[in-house]
Amino acid sequence: MRKGALALVSAISLALLVGCAITQPYRAHPEFEERARQIKTVALIPPDVKVYELSAGGVRQEMDQWSETPRGNVVAAVRKHLEAERGLALKEFDPARSPAAQQEFQETRPLFDAVGLSAMLHTYGEQTQTNFETKLQRFEYSLGPLPALTEAAGADAFLFVRAVDHVATGGRVALTVLGVLVGAATGVFIVPRPGGTLIVTALVDPSSGDILWFSRRGAGAGYDLRDPASAEGLVADVFEEFLKTAGSGARPPARAP
Amino acid sequence: MRGARWGLLLLGVVLVGGVPLGCAPFELVGGTARLPEYGFDVTLPSGWYRAMRAEDMLLITRDGILLQHIRIQRVAVEAELKHTKRKFGATMSPLEVAEVELDEHRSDAGLADFTVEENAPAVVGGRRGFKLVYSARTKDGLRLKRAHYGFVDGKWVYRLIYQAAARHYFEKDLATFEQVRESFKLLGSAA
Amino acid sequence: MQVVVPEGHVWALLGILAVLAAGGVGCQTVDLPSMAVSPSGRFVPEEDERRLWNRAREVQDRIQRSGALYGDPALTEYLNTVARRMAPAFMAQADLSVEVRILKNPSLNAFTLPNGAIYIHSGLLARMENEAQLATLLGHEMAHVIHRHPVRHLRDLENKTGALATFGALVAPLAGGFGPLLYAVGALGMAAAVTGYAQEMETEADREGLAMMMTAGYDPQEATKLFLYLKEWVQEEKKPEPFFFSSHPRLAERIESYQALLGGLPPAPPRSPPPRVGEEEFRARTHGLLLDNAEMDLYAGRFLQARRSLHAVLARRPRDARAHYSLAESYRRQGGTEERVEAFRFYQAAIALDAGFADPHRGLGVLYHQEGKAAEAARALERYLELAPEAVDRAHVRSLLEEVRK
Numbered sequence: 030m031r032k033g034a035l036a037l038v039s040a041i042s043l044a045l046l047v048g049c050a051i052t053q054p055y056r057a058h059p060e061f062e063e064r065a066r067q068i069k070t071v072a073l074i075p076p077d078v079k080v081y082e083l084s085a086g087g088v089r090q091e092m093d094q095w096s097e098t099p100r101g102n103v104v105a106a107v108r109k110h111l112e113a114e115r116g117l118a119l120k121e122f123d124p125a126r127s128p129a130a131q132q133e134f135q136e137t138r139p140l141f142d143a144v145g146l147s148a149m150l151h152t153y154g155e156q157t158q159t160n161f162e163t164k165l166q167r168f169e170y171s172l173g174p175l176p177a178l179t180e181a182a183g184a185d186a187f188l189f190v191r192a193v194d195h196v197a198t199g200g201r202v203a204l205t206v207l208g209v210l211v212g213a214a215t216g217v218f219i220v221p222r223p224g225g226t227l228i229v230t231a232l233v234d235p236s237s238g239d240i241l242w243f244s245r246r247g248a249g250a251g252y253d254l255r256d257p258a259s260a261e262g263l264v265a266d267v268f269e270e271f272l273k274t275a276g277s278g279a280r281p282p283a284r285a286p
Numbered sequence: 287m288r289g290a291r292w293g294l295l296l297l298g299v300v301l302v303g304g305v306p307l308g309c310a311p312f313e314l315v316g317g318t319a320r321l322p323e324y325g326f327d328v329t330l331p332s333g334w335y336r337a338m339r340a341e342d343m344l345l346i347t348r349d350g351i352l353l354q355h356i357r358i359q360r361v362a363v364e365a366e367l368k369h370t371k372r373k374f375g376a377t378m379s380p381l382e383v384a385e386v387e388l389d390e391h392r393s394d395a396g397l398a399d400f401t402v403e404e405n406a407p408a409v410v411g412g413r414r415g416f417k418l419v420y421s422a423r424t425k426d427g428l429r430l431k432r433a434h435y436g437f438v439d440g441k442w443v444y445r446l447i448y449q450a451a452a453r454h455y456f457e458k459d460l461a462t463f464e465q466v467r468e469s470f471k472l473l474g475s476a477a
Numbered sequence: 478m479q480v481v482v483p484e485g486h487v488w489a490l491l492g493i494l495a496v497l498a499a500g501g502v503g504c505q506t507v508d509l510p511s512m513a514v515s516p517s518g519r520f521v522p523e524e525d526e527r528r529l530w531n532r533a534r535e536v537q538d539r540i541q542r543s544g545a546l547y548g549d550p551a552l553t554e555y556l557n558t559v560a561r562r563m564a565p566a567f568m569a570q571a572d573l574s575v576e577v578r579i580l581k582n583p584s585l586n587a588f589t590l591p592n593g594a595i596y597i598h599s600g601l602l603a604r605m606e607n608e609a610q611l612a613t614l615l616g617h618e619m620a621h622v623i624h625r626h627p628v629r630h631l632r633d634l635e636n637k638t639g640a641l642a643t644f645g646a647l648v649a650p651l652a653g654g655f656g657p658l659l660y661a662v663g664a665l666g667m668a669a670a671v672t673g674y675a676q677e678m679e680t681e682a683d684r685e686g687l688a689m690m691m692t693a694g695y696d697p698q699e700a701t702k703l704f705l706y707l708k709e710w711v712q713e714e715k716k717p718e719p720f721f722f723s724s725h726p727r728l729a730e731r732i733e734s735y736q737a738l739l740g741g742l743p744p745a746p747p748r749s750p751p752p753r754v755g756e757e758e759f760r761a762r763t764h765g766l767l768l769d770n771a772e773m774d775l776y777a778g779r780f781l782q783a784r785r786s787l788h789a790v791l792a793r794r795p796r797d798a799r800a801h802y803s804l805a806e807s808y809r810r811q812g813g814t815e816e817r818v819e820a821f822r823f824y825q826a827a828i829a830l831d832a833g834f835a836d837p838h839r840g841l842g843v844l845y846h847q848e849g850k851a852a853e854a855a856r857a858l859e860r861y862l863e864l865a866p867e868a869v870d871r872a873h874v875r876s877l878l879e880e881v882r883k
Binding site: 135136137138139140142143144146147148150151157158159161162163164169170171172173174238 | 310311312314333335348349350351352353424426427428429451453454455
Binding site: 371372375379382384395402406425 | 539542543544545581582584773775776777778779810812843846869870872873874876877
């Protein structure tokens with residue numbers, strides 16, 4: 030897998046291991062409210078959804094055949110929440126359709142990884158003490174102008190979605206059970222984590238590349254992106270406060286601390 | 287030069303480095319910073335954060351080390367470098383010191399597509415030195431760009447480096463870095 | 478971790494072992510037949526193997542975009558021709574690409590992805606002398622793929638780490654302070670088992686790779702030389718041994734393994750054609766790479782290695798100005814009185830061969846400046862600026878020129 034994505038996933042996994050159920054609010058650009066009112070059409074960049082199998086020893090393998098359905102579930106859930114519930118038009122946009130857009134996307138993707146990691150470290154960094162108060166006050170991150178992608182997509186905003194799900198194998202589940210049994214018999218508890226789910230979502234202004242809205246949501250266990258209802262539940266959590274203003278003119282709620 | 291993965295490693299050092307637990311990894315800075323342990327004064331821009339656990343250097347960032355950072359450090363003239371077996375020499379001209387620095391970064395196996403855009407003499411802290419501007423791609427595919435000033439003073443080689451993602455971030459704070467560089471002053475002559 | 482030894486824990490642990498057996502932790506088979514042995518005649522990968530190939534393709538894409546590939550299409554095509562000559566037909570039928578690419582890296586190394594893509598460092602190619610040595614490497618790497626070492630290694634790792642985690646879970650509560658010690662011993666035992674398994678794979682790759690090489694008509698006597706050069710490089714660099722995909726080959730053992738295999742070969746039948754070494758074409762094709770790789774060695778301060786490559790170039794092309802220039806640079810950068818004499822000699826040779834070549838003039842100017850010969854330095858630096866008015870370092874050279882003119 031791409032090392033940038035691996036770094037992203039590693040940082041996310043670290044965060045998962047450090048915390049228990051992580052539910053964090055969104056982060057928004059200072060001009061989000063004003064710019065969100067202009068958003069009618071959102072171009073969804075092909076979501077990057079990876080499902081991993083965790084073996085008993087913690088060896089992680091990406092399961093391609095498990096990733097296709099979760100990808101579809103995430104797209105369906107995003108469409109439902111943006112179109113049916115927020116009145117926005119969602120178009121699935123693949124940069125590969127245009128050589129210029131594809132080139133620009135290839136250049137931008139590693140920067141998006143770096144921006145995502147920085148945003149998580151410095152605005153979701155309570156446990157690691159790495160929050161930057163300046164970035165919490167003014168959440169300003171950017172990918173730089175995206176003229177080729179803007180021309181090809183013909184939308185008011187881009188939506189990037191990255192999701193990672195871990196499924197414990199029979200072996201690891203047995204080990205979890207084993208760990209609990211050992212604990213009950215001996216008073217010593219060793220319970221390896223059964224898995225974790227995380228979804229990172231970013232809304233990007235196509236002409237400036239500014240990150241207008243950013244969300245990181247995850248949980249130690251309890252979601253399974255292979256299940257449409259579970260995927261929808263996670264996406265619903267993500268978009269609960271998202272774009273209440275987009276297309277509707279209403280004020281967004283105050284950002285949680 | 288640090289890409290996303292190496293930035294994470296650097297961050298790892300920053301988070302778990304030698305400063306005692308309980309000391310936050312980052313602190314907001316601004317104004318004059320005197321670092322007698324490294325032998326210089328410098329004025330730091332407000333709104334930037336210093337990585338408190340970064341060893342052997344002053345390291346500051348505004349948006350995150352992966353996106354941009356300024357670092358000032360010194361290495362002993364006789365020190366072994368990380369990627370090249372070449373060494374500095376106390377009597378080297380700025381051209382030769384710049385050549386060793388370029389060889390050091392070109393030999394970094396984690397970088398590809400190394401391009402030198404500028405290599406010229408410069409005055410730093412009142413000393414004859416050099417300015418380099420170069421860029422390279424990390425294994426993650428992220429293009430990074432660096433403005434690197436350097437000079438030799440006694441038994442030390444000083445480095446004032448601004449590194450940022452080439453796309454969008456490099457131009458954004460280049461002027462800030464130049465102000466930091468102009469404010470840089472050695473404390474007496476380095477022993 | 479709190480360690481407690483309650484009464485009756487042995488019975489609890491026996492019950493746990495029963496749960497463990499039922500859960501089937503750590504029992505994937507690593508005993509897979511090679512790709513050549515397929516009952517249907519067409520190899521079909523296992524599910525986890527197919528996933529490894531998918532990951533391999535992603536890595537290939539990333540390498541392609543990274544700028545790390547060495548761009549010499551003719552040389553790359555030549556390497557692939559040699560590889561295709563050796564690759565068994567079933568590899569193409571299995572949808573495995575036998576693809577060889579060169580990475581810009583002066584260290585002596587190579588690796589193979591699970592889907593058969595082989596990456597050779599420019600440093601390793603530069604060290605080879607002929608096609609037969611190349612065939613040794615390609616045969617060894619292809620054998621890893623044909624015998625499915627990547628997926629076998631993955632399964633072995635999963636089995637052992639699964640067992641390790643279980644072992645840890647079982648051992649932790651035992652016997653007070655001895656618990657952690659037992660865990661550590663168990664862990665070491667597991668690691669040794671993993672290392673030993675990888676060694677079997679390497680020996681298999683040696684044997685099968687040599688067979689492929691000989692079937693393609695190459696001289697097997699060239700096989701040990703590759704590892705001898707690697708051993709030399711490791712000693713020169715004082716490095717830990719180079720890493721080939723999936724294992725650490727332990728060079729002395731590789732050399733012994735090949736020597737043993739060669740010793741067991743039957744004598745060649747009388748009047749059979751001599752086996753192919755392929756030095757002439759290999760040298761002709763790698764000329765440019767030798768020069769480029771020597772430059773990387775220069776930057777890295779590996780002057781001995783740079784000079785070895787450059788002298789190999791000059792042995793075939795004695796009038797190559799760039800080789801003379803790079804030799805001069807190797808001496809100038811190394812420094813020293815005798816080295817400076819050699820640097821002068823080679824700069825002047827480069828200029829004599831190509832009057833329009835700017836860089837040697839800069840080198841001479843720097844040397845003359847170091848020796849306090851102002852007039853000569855000025856002439857050389859002026860000539861450099863005349864020949865390369867847009868050089869990136871022109872401001873430095875102008876500054877040096879002002880200094881020598883004072």
